[in-house]
Amino acid sequence: MSRSIRIADIASYPGETVTIHGWLTLKTGKGQLQFLRVRDGTGIIQAVVFKKDVPADVFEAARRLTQESSLVVTGVVRADDRSPGMPGGYELGVTDLQLVQIAGEYPITPKEHGPEFLLDNRHLWIRSSRQWAILRVRATVVRAIREWLDQNGFINMDTPILTPAAGEGTTTLFEVDYFGEPTYLAQTGQLYNEANIYSFGRVYCFGPTFRAEKSKTRRHLTEFWMVEPEAAFCDLDQLMEIEEQFVSYIVQRTLDERRSELAMLERDIRALERVTPPFYRISYDDALHRLAEVQARTEDPELKELLSVEWGSDFGSPHETELTAQFDKPVFVYGFPTQCKAFYMEPWPGRPEVSKSVDLLAPEGYGEITGGSERISDPDLLEQRIREHQLPPEAFSWYVDLRQYGSVPHSGFGLGVERTVAWITGTKHIRETVPYPRMINRVYP
């Protein structure tokens, strides 16, 4: 009876006979030699079955294995530079092999496939090595998020997913029949966070959020995960300091724990190693000047058209791409026009047309990963803004109420998990950064 081990720990057992429980990801047979690539969830290892080393029925079983067949394989661990895997450098000289199940014809072959086919087979696609690596990075990112916040005085305070018709306008909300009354899936926990800081000081909510936008781009999901920290006695400058510490920690923690996964994904590690405080800070006005320069320089008429932007408009994806191309790590853009941002943002001192808002743009064209602001603390101004935005006052009465009892300057931001994982892993489309993506026209599987 040999010891059962995990492939991740293979380097601890050179020369020993061990047993691995897993699945066949790939097989290349060569007469009396069968190379089995076996996956157990923790890693991948090559198991070599040589006809003369095993009983005839074991060799026959190895020969008959199909892709994704489940098996229990026993063999001697030996170092071998030729052996692929994760971690590589070791292989298993098979002495025994038990079949658990011969898999039927597996649809995902080691060749190229299109996105529609892969998404229809997402329940199988997650077994592929690239998806495996991305989702392991995601798990680390999620844990790093909680670690940093928990270690820096933020307390986790869950906010509701079923919400009344509040939010920031109802057009992008999914409606749910709540015992005959319409309610909506949350698109933010921020307003509740603002209530919670008066009891806990610094809080965060972390969960799925929902946007019914008919977006069809590589940066959008209808269901995505967002962490939203909120802090009392915190102005915009202090918020940016929190954000850069937070994001840097997430990236560095991922480099510590998931370096080999990032290498599998062929991510440029050095670009991530640069992600340390301080980040660049530019104002909206400065950003506008930079975009005008790019626009004047470019000879691409299409780009020229896409980059035209008036003072007062929010940036689109082309603007973010051009801006972030000028920096080698994340850049804050602060001080957006009041008119293009949400109703609750504090005005800039002496410039009411500008808000104390800040977006964090990831480099390499990944765009906005956080959006935040200092919130209005004055009850009269807040009520005025609610009127200006024609929001139903009764739905926001509790929110205004917060400003009656010890109102303080406070700030917060939201960070999109999928966009962050896409940036860190170098994944083009965020649909690969969540196990089961929800997009317009896709809720299966």
Next chain:
RNA sequence: UCCUCGGUAGCUCAAUCGGCAGAGCGGCCGGCUGUUAACCGGUUGGUUGUAGGUUCAAGUCCUGCCCGAGGAGCCA
């Protein structure tokens, strides 16, 4: 919602001017002692997205619809 491109074997694709619907991979059978998406030989595999139209003849041309991809807007 708008713009562009696409839909042919399980998968990825080809099919010239409208003239017999093909290849690679996968599967199956056989061969091979170091394969890395192995290789070699054989074999299997089709309601060309859908409904109409034009034509002696439509994968190919025309019209509607459905589905997908990339982008815009909006956003994290």
